[in-house]
Amino acid sequence: MSLPTRHFDALIIGAGGAGLNAALQLAGADLRVAVVSKVFPTRSHTVAAQGGVNAALANVLPDSWHWHMFDTVKGSDYLGDQDAIEFMCREAIPTVYELEHAGVPFSRLDNGKIYQRPFGGQSQNFGGDQAARTCAAADRTGHAILHTLYQQNIRARTHFFDEFFAIDLVRDAEGIICGALVLEIETGEPLLIESKATLLATGGCGQVFRTTSNAHINTGDGCAMALRAGIPLMDMEFFQFHPTGIAGKGMLITEGTRGEGGYLVNKHGERFMERYAPRAKDLASRDVVSRAIVTEVKEGRGCGENGDYVMLKLDHLGESVIAKRLPGIRESSKIFAGCDPVVEPIPVFPTAHYAMGGIPTDRFGRVAMPAGTGSEEVVVGLYAAGECACASVHGANRLGGNSLLDILVFGRLAGKDIIDFVRENPYQRAADSASLDQAMARLTRWEQKGEGATVQELRAEFRKCMEDHAGVFRTEEIMSEGVERLRALRDRLPEVRLTDHSKVFNTARIEALELENMVDVGLSIAVSALHRQESRGAHSRPDYPERDDQVWLKHSLYYQDGDRMDYKPVRTKPLTVESFPPKERVY
Numbered sequence: 327m328s329l330p331t332r333h334f335d336a337l338i339i340g341a342g343g344a345g346l347n348a349a350l351q352l353a354g355a356d357l358r359v360a361v362v363s364k365v366f367p368t369r370s371h372t373v374a375a376q377g378g379v380n381a382a383l384a385n386v387l388p389d390s391w392h393w394h395m396f397d398t399v400k401g402s403d404y405l406g407d408q409d410a411i412e413f414m415c416r417e418a419i420p421t422v423y424e425l426e427h428a429g430v431p432f433s434r435l436d437n438g439k440i441y442q443r444p445f446g447g448q449s450q451n452f453g454g455d456q457a458a459r460t461c462a463a464a465d466r467t468g469h470a471i472l473h474t475l476y477q478q479n480i481r482a483r484t485h486f487f488d489e490f491f492a493i494d495l496v497r498d499a500e501g502i503i504c505g506a507l508v509l510e511i512e513t514g515e516p517l518l519i520e521s522k523a524t525l526l527a528t529g530g531c532g533q534v535f536r537t538t539s540n541a542h543i544n545t546g547d548g549c550a551m552a553l554r555a556g557i558p559l560m561d562m563e564f565f566q567f568h569p570t571g572i573a574g575k576g577m578l579i580t581e582g583t584r585g586e587g588g589y590l591v592n593k594h595g596e597r598f599m600e601r602y603a604p605r606a607k608d609l610a611s612r613d614v615v616s617r618a619i620v621t622e623v624k625e626g627r628g629c630g631e632n633g634d635y636v637m638l639k640l641d642h643l644g645e646s647v648i649a650k651r652l653p654g655i656r657e658s659s660k661i662f663a664g665c666d667p668v669v670e671p672i673p674v675f676p677t678a679h680y681a682m683g684g685i686p687t688d689r690f691g692r693v694a695m696p697a698g699t700g701s702e703e704v705v706v707g708l709y710a711a712g713e714c715a716c717a718s719v720h721g722a723n724r725l726g727g728n729s730l731l732d733i734l735v736f737g738r739l740a741g742k743d744i745i746d747f748v749r750e751n752p753y754q755r756a757a758d759s760a761s762l763d764q765a766m767a768r769l770t771r772w773e774q775k776g777e778g779a780t781v782q783e784l785r786a787e788f789r790k791c792m793e794d795h796a797g798v799f800r801t802e803e804i805m806s807e808g809v810e811r812l813r814a815l816r817d818r819l820p821e822v823r824l825t826d827h828s829k830v831f832n833t834a835r836i837e838a839l840e841l842e843n844m845v846d847v848g849l850s851i852a853v854s855a856l857h858r859q860e861s862r863g864a865h866s867r868p869d870y871p872e873r874d875d876q877v878w879l880k881h882s883l884y885y886q887d888g889d890r891m892d893y894k895p896v897r898t899k900p901l902t903v904e905s906f907p908p909k910e911r912v913y
């Protein structure tokens with residue numbers, strides 16, 4: 327098959343914080359780098375990040391990278407790899423200064439230093455008093471970071487393919503990944519991009535749930551591409567529900583609201599977090615706060631006519647603090663909840679927010695998978711970074727402010743490693759025709775008319791199914807039924823109906839391709855969750871209420887082929903310091 331083809335040293339799929347920080351390293355080293363994004367780069371979801379990015383700068387309260395590491399290991403419920411966590415927490419400090427020097431307009435303290443706010447799960451001195459570690463640009467930190475990175479990439483002459491949709495990875499005759507087939511959304515024409523190295527930086531998959539803080543574009547495309555390439559997804563059962571989504575809608579109300587002194591109340595006006603986390607209260611780790619809210623509602627202490635949410639109180643902070651630190655939240659609350667937090671509380675309920683799991687990588691962003699007898703090998707030429715990847719720094723529960731950190735640190739490192747890889751492997755590989763045919767078949771399938779449900783109908787059914795069967799609390803019965811329903815849904819995909827077969831800017835076809843990706847990723851979450859018979863971090867099972875380190879202190883790996891599970895050990899040895907052994911996790 328002959329297709330229009332472009333050649334680059336490196337192909338980066340995704341123009342969020344991870345993709346753009348990687349691209350910047352590559353362009354700076356004079357490599358030819360292509361960044362493909364299905365939306366204009368500055369609309370990538372990093373732009374929506376609100377609360378901030380963690381780094382132990384100690385601008386407000388004493389701090390150290392080692393305390394940050396302790397909090398992250400504890401927050402992960404001891405499932406995070408301690409070598410990667412140590413690395414990330416050490417790198418956080420130069421990373422934030424690098425951003426500052428690149429032009430990110432952080433909020434400032436009176437002394438001119440970067441403003442830092444307290445966030446959930448942060449402590450001084452290994453579990454002591456609350457820390458203030460989250461560097462913020464008001465409540466629009468992601469916007470500030472993404473625009474700065476984009477501008478720096480323009481200056482460095484990164485080549486952007488804006489509004490191109492990546493369909494699948496392609497391989498050469500030896501089976502080595504050598505680029506991707508993409509679709510130009512405007513024209514509907516396919517394009518082959520061949521590259522010496524390929525980085526998946528496609529972001530999250532929150533759209534698999536009906537109520538989510540994630541935008542429409544977060545459909546797990548990179549994870550699904552990896553699955554189709556035979557690569558497993560790691561720790562997918564751990565999906566974070568952010569405690570404070572706008573009730574019934576899902577849009578995020580940043581944890582920064584509680585960092586600034588806001589708190590949750592039930593229908594009796596009781597500050598209920600004091601019962602669940604006596605020390606940290608509203609700034610306990612996210613999994614703890616989300617479970618507390620759901621429990622309040624289940625036990626009849628929810629607010630409103632149906633008793634199905636709690637209230638977040640900010641009015642006591644005063645209008646000037648809200649105007650200075652939380653202007654976007656005031657705006658969102660007015661638009662989506664019809665309330666002004668300066669005078670009344672915001673109705674909130676947990677919302678699907680973040681995938682702790684993803685494509686397994688080592689610390690250098692190289693995709694790594696089991697190679698038998700307990701060893702691992704890297705997938706030659708393939709990298710992953712950002713929310714679609716799992717460098718294993720979040721384990722079973724991510725701390726707020728640690729994702730922006732993850733995408734920047736590991737995006738940057740992946741970029742650096744690709745430079746070395748391309749210099750050592752300077753020859754361009756050519757996509758094999760069988761591999762191309764397979765990728766093209768994903769596209770041509772949608773030229774046929776189906777007889778079944780429409781894309782929108784199946785999408786709605788699927789997302790409701792995920793919400794009903796893989797939510798905050800999960801039991802064997804709920805999850806088994808969910809997996810069966812999802813498998814039945816997957817079987818119906820070949821018959822799904824697409825009514826618009828035009829070529830030019832056909833967003834219906836894009837949504838059809840995304841639906842296939844979402845169903846694949848949804849199954850990886852549901853199957854992985856069904857198998858893990860313990861409660862750890864965000865995976866909470868009333869039928870197995872305890873964490874079980876004897877059996878389950880291990881990472882899960884889900885393979886699409888036969889919905890098969892495998893496991894691998896957690897790396898508990900840090901790089902230079904003593905391990906933090908698993909302990910009871912109280913806040």
Ligand SMILES: Cc1cc2nc3c(=O)[nH]c(=O)nc-3n(C[C@H](O)[C@H](O)[C@H](O)COP(=O)(O)OP(=O)(O)OC[C@H]3O[C@@H](n4cnc5c(N)ncnc54)[C@H](O)[C@@H]3O)c2cc1C
Nearest residue numbers: 340341342344364372375376377378492529712713729730
């Ligand atoms: C509302 C909200 C607020 C948040 N606030 C914070 C915060 O304050 N602090 C924090 O640490 N974390 C926060 N997070 C989490 C954090 O923002 C994200 O995890 C992170 O920004 C993801 O970055 P990324 O680079 O991996 O992906 P994204 O920024 O999501 O970018 C993904 C890119 O991949 C592209 N893409 C995807 N699929 C395809 C395809 N098939 N073809 C072509 N391109 C594709 C997209 O176009 C996009 O360019 C927040 C998350 C949400 C939802």
Ligand SMILES: O=C([O-])CC(=O)C(=O)O
Nearest residue numbers: 376377580581726727728
């Ligand atoms: O602002 C928020 O609460 C979101 C956030 O920090 C995160 O997801 O890390």
